[in-house]
Amino acid sequence: MPTKGMRSLFFHSKAPSFSFSSHSSPTRSSISFPTPRHSGSASSNFSETMVDEIMENAAVLIMKWNPESSEFGNLTSLFYESKKEAHQFIKCVNDLQRVMHFLVSDDPTSEKLVHGQSLMQIAMKRLQKEFYQILSMNRAHLDPESVSTRSRSSRTSVRSSSSDDDIIDDGDDVDFAGESISEVEQVSSMAMTDLRSIAECMISSGYAKECVHIYNMIRKSIIDEAMYKLGVERITSSQINKMDREILELKIKSWLNAVKVSMTTLFNGEKILCDTVFAVSRTIRESCFAHIAREAATLLFGFPQLLVAKSKKNYPEENIFRLLDVYTAISECWQEIDSTFSYESTATVRSEALNSLMRLTESVQSMLSDFESNIQKDSSKSPVVAGGGVHPLTLRVMNYLSLLGDYSNMLADLFIDWTPPSKLSLPKSYLNSPNSTDSSVPAISLRMARLILVLVCKLDDRAKQYKDASLSYLFLANNFQHVISKARTSNLQYLLGEEWIAKQEAKVRQFAAKYEQLAWSNVLSSLPEKSSVEISSQEARLIFRNFNFSLEEAYRKQKLNMVPDAKLRDEIMASVTRKLVTVYKEFYDAHRVLVGSMRNVALYVRFTPEDVRHYLSDLY
Structure with missing residues (x-):
């Protein structure tokens, strides 16, 4: 270090200032320096x-x-x-x-x-x-x-x-x-x-300038090296836009870990060290910490904004989950960010983190709007599903929404001010409670319900394309049941509420009942309403023959249909079997003897009540 000239020696507890320049000549600092606590003072008399x-x-x-x-x-x-x-x-x-x-x-x-x-x-x-x-x-x-x-x-x-x-x-x-x-x-x-x-x-x-210079030089190199090892480096939007999906996923994973480590140990530990070493001066310790950590922290919290720009150009639906992971990471450590970078000199770090949260919020909201639009525009190659099963659109939408349910707390923050647009707004009966008003329903609950309503409207259109009316109702029952099942087994149940789910279950029962009525009406109508009415042998033979024919015809049609949900399948099977077997057994017990000899019985009475039960057991 070059030889220094004579320094000003008249020190006060609040001294004049000198700048923190890189020049090594002795100049006074802009920082106010305290007088050390020793016995006596500068004004003491010395012999x-x-x-x-x-x-x-x-x-x-x-x-x-x-x-x-x-x-x-x-x-x-x-x-x-x-x-x-x-x-x-x-x-x-x-x-x-x-x-x-x-x-x-x-x-x-x-x-x-x-x-x-x-x-x-x-x-x-x-x-x-x-x-x-x-x-x-x-x-x-x-x-x-x-x-x-x-x-x-x-x-x-x-x-x-x-x-x-x-x-x-x-x-x-x-x-x-x-x-x-x-x-x-x-x-x-x-x-x-x-x-x-x-x-x-x-x-x-x-000699504050010399001390601070050494400290800043060494400690900043430690922070910069640590950030590099955590995978945080300066990157441009053009570079991130050219990244393959796999590489970007690794980048995001590294960033998520870097945020956690940085806020729990790296920046927190550096601030503690600064506060300890420069406990004598608040101004110096604030200046040092800002010099050491500000650049690295700003770089760290600027990454999400680059990610948002990438997502705007490339919108695969799963991108929203990465953005939500990033939002969660910043949101969960916001208190640490606010307290660690509380100085005015580190306000840019808080600003960068806050801007990232705002950009992420806008992007997630935009992506959900695009998702809704994609549901409305869906034109699957197979508009109807064979056998009235669950439509691919239902599978895709509900998988997506159930995964979103895992982020329910974050989504509640993101959509706290969201209000449904007037177009395709929710019917009052769709999501309300007798004990609450619409304003009491969380915005994220309205958002999820609206997306499901858009799906339901699309399913109604798909159901109308079935030529068989009974199959259209089975299709609706299957798809509504899948919606309910995904809601029940995910956090959607808390967002949508028990009353909402109960209403959809009632709709499933209505659709299933309508399906049963249309699909099996010919079989039931082939039997007399009252088995106790006396009929001739010829009439008995005709009724048994019509029943055999209508049962087999209905069976052939329904054999092609499906009910993927086990619970719904059991309920439909139990209902159909109970109705058919009960009515048929009454007629069978009352009129089988009228058919005649054993040869005639085998010719006209092809099914016993138990045969009917077994015959129906392998449907759906």
Whole structure:
């Protein structure tokens, strides 16, 4: 470091300012420096003997550790060689400073003042070297993760009552968090204590710029390296737009991990370290933390905005889940972001994170609107599903919505101000409660219900394309049942509500009943309403023959139909079987004997009631 000129020696508790430029010439800082707490003050009277004794003691110790004139001082670390002597060195420098204050007011032209300034410059070079060595050699012990996981009790020496005018005593040690503190934590605590005592001495001596420069240079490199290892790097929108889907997925996964690590350990630990080392000055610690962390944090929280731009150009439906993951990561650590970057100098970090949340909100809302539009425009190659099964559109929409249900808390925030557009608005009977008004229904519940309503309207159109009316009702029953099943087995049940689900279940029962009526009406109508009415043998034979024919015809048709949902299938089977077998058994028991001989019975009565039951059991 170049030889410094004479520094201004008239220090006040609130000193004039000097700029933090990279120039090494001695200029006053813009930061206000406090006066250290020592016995006596700058205005104390010193006898000539006391001045000589203090300067002589300071000269002996300072010159011993002069890295330019002492081979021992050049090769050895003061703070590693002897902590006791290191504390004495700090005390000598502070005593020398007080003597120089006295000489400035007593005899500004004194040669002792010039000698004292020379000693001070040598001492500051020594302390700069020690500061650099401690920071460099303890990178592992002072990494943000180690610092952030330390017990809060280890920071009790950073007194909560300290202000910009306070300096913690040079000899204070950082209190350890309990008796079982690990060796790593102990080394970390000792290093932080040493750094703080050096920083306080250099700041009070007017060498804040040099101290801050060393600290910023080393600590910023640590943060930047950590962010690089976490996969956070500067990237342009054009680069991200050219990324393959697999690579982008890996990028997002790395980013999600980086946010978690950064906010729980990296930035939190760095702020704790800054607050500890520069406890003497709020202005300095804020300035250092901003210089070290602001760029990395801004880069980290700017990534989601690039991701949104990519999603706008390429809208596969699953992209929304990645955006929701990113939104969740920022939202869940927002309190940490707000508190860690609470300074005015780090407001850009908060702004970047907030802008990302806003952009993500807009993008998710837009993607859901596009999804709704795609449902309305769906024109599947097979407009009808064979056998009245579940339509691919129903499968796709409900899979999508059930996955969205996993993000119900985040979606509630994203859609808190959403109101349904007037076009295709929800009917009042679709989603309301007798105990609440529409305004009490969460916006995200209205949003999910609206998407399902758009699907239902599309299903109504598909049902009309079946030529067989019974099949159209079976189609509606199957598809509504799938909607209910996906809602029941996902968080959609909480968004849509039990009453909504109950209403859809009632609709399924109505559709199923209508299907049964149309599909099996010919079979039931082939039997008389009252089996007790007397009929002739010929009439009995005709009724049995018609029943056989209509049952087989209905069976052939229904054999092609399907009911994928086991519960609904069992309910339909039970209902059809109960109705047919009950009516047929009554007629069978009352009129089988009228058919005649065994040969005639086999010819006309082809089914027993139990045969009918087994015959129907393999349908759907």
